Amino acid sequence: MKERIEANPFRKIPTILYPDELMDKAYNRAEKVAGELRKTTRGESLYKSRIIEEHKVRTTASVIGDYLANVIAKTPSVDNLNPFYREILEILIDTDEFKKSLGALQWASEFIKKLGNIYGRKIREARTAQQTSIIRKEFLGRVSSVLKQIYPNLACIAVAREKLKNIPTVKDIPTVVIAGYPNVGKSTLLKKLTNAEPEVNAYPFTTKGLNVGYSDYGIQFVDTPGVLDRPIYERNDIELHAVVALNYLADSIIYVIDPTEYCGYTVEEQLNLLNEIEKTFKVPIIVAINKIDVEGYEKNLKKIEMFLTDKNMDALKISTEKNINLDKLKRKIMEIMRG
Template sequence: MKKRKEDNPFKKIPTILFPEELMNKAYNRAEKAADNLRKSTIGLNLYKSRVIEEQKVRTATSVIADYLSNIVKRTPSIDNLNPFYREILEILIDSDDFKKSLGAVNWASELVRKLGNTYSRKIRRAKTPQETSKIRREFFGRVSSVLKQIYPNLACIAVAREKLKNIPTVKDVPTVVIAGYPNVGKSSLLRKLTDAEPEVNSYPFTTKGLNVGYSHHGIQFIDTPGILDRPIYERNDIELHAVVALNYLADGIIYVIDPTEYCGYSIDEQLNLLNEIIETFNVPIIVAINKIDIDESEYRENLEKVEKFLKEKGIKDVVMISTEKDINLDTLKRKIVEMVNKEVVNS
């Protein structure tokens, strides 16, 4: 079985504060810290002023630098992402801009800490209370400029966070993808294989969502409307990324064929799509030939084509089924469990 992270790693990215919000937060925290010191610090005006103004600088430094570094720490590294999530990230955002933005935020965090140390030393050397206040104001001005400089980078991360945080969780269980042209019986098969009504999960690479269900054997089944249901030359870049993402997700594939062609697609089209899936996915494939409750004389020639194709491709796991009449579904379920168990042993 393929290794997957169960939780969406992008949910850990904290809410992004923009420069004005972050400066206000730092200023308020600094004033609160200063108020506490005013009540407890005893000494000459210059000494008190140095202590209070330095505390403001150090508190603001801590608030801002810690917040910025926390963004970087809690944002998953693109290079270390689970391949499934990495492909989805590539669909939704410009990964180069995202990396650069994280680098800019990290740079700003380090610079704010340096400024905090520099201006704290200046305050300790100040000759008058007025000078300590002036140095503190200068510090806040410098930090504000740094934050304004990374505004576009914070905006980039904020947009990415909103797009990525709601990607549905991928459960770390054996996963079988159901593929085939529209109207061949994929949705009906999904309902027959699972213990409850399938849920629809919204992913960025399809407007129709992925239909997901679970069997009592603990297998996750995914029907992929809008993705694995047409030739590769008809897919856009986003859909091609989606195919790659599903390749990392799938432990096996059930390819559903309608030999009657009542689905609206010829047997040649269906076999061409199967051939593309064989060449794209490095996982076991079970072929489910559906609608066998219909008189075979109507599609015998098509069955012969399918048989010849599967023999040429070396595909031996083939089950003749009818989702309408529940024919051979137990046989298909048994083959699926065997396929998944074999994958778990070999992984």
């Protein structure tokens, strides 16, 4: 069974703050706490300084440490990602660098909190009010140094967030991917199966976007221009990742063939691509022989039927333009989806 696909997990990653922004955020919070303490703390100068400066240190450590921990908590683990999104992640970023960056943030979060405890105790042991201030400034210097050290890691996660947050979410419903060479009738078929103009969703593995439509009977149809429309040897690494990603998305495939060859591709080329898809995708494939309303479509039928017989595959003869046998195709899809 296909693994459940959740909403885009990268949208949960919070806005990434850089070192100066983090220091400002912590400073403002610490000053607010200190302002309240100045109003309420009674006692001699040293006692008040210890209380106020210690709270500044601990507040700063808490604000920065908790922020970094929150980034880690809301950033999806590469190893635990749904395979569909993991393939997209590997298209867009260096996943090893991404993992290292999350590890660096984890270290920084824990170390800054540890520094807060160390310097908080030092302030409690200070012998003069001036010394409490000196210790706090030393603490801030250490924290600033840690944040500068992880600047490249913050930048790595920030860049990944911007690239990944707007990837469209695919619905977690039964999904049929429509494949075949350009101009065989895939887009028209998508419209006829969904009775609506499809959405065009931008994904990193195709400049043309994925065309997505939804049927009245709860099935998601995906047309894949620029992805499942040419042989493996013509694909670059990004497109190969795309094929793998779609493998995790598809519950079934409709492969559209143009027997007239008016699409610009020979029947042999179309059958070779079908052969590649059949080997790559371990899901049911429905072969739709389109354009049977066009004169002369029969000339290549025997060649197609012999190939399908050898593969033990069935086919439906359809016309997307004349709506011939589209009801039969819909029933076939429903049968497959019901198992």
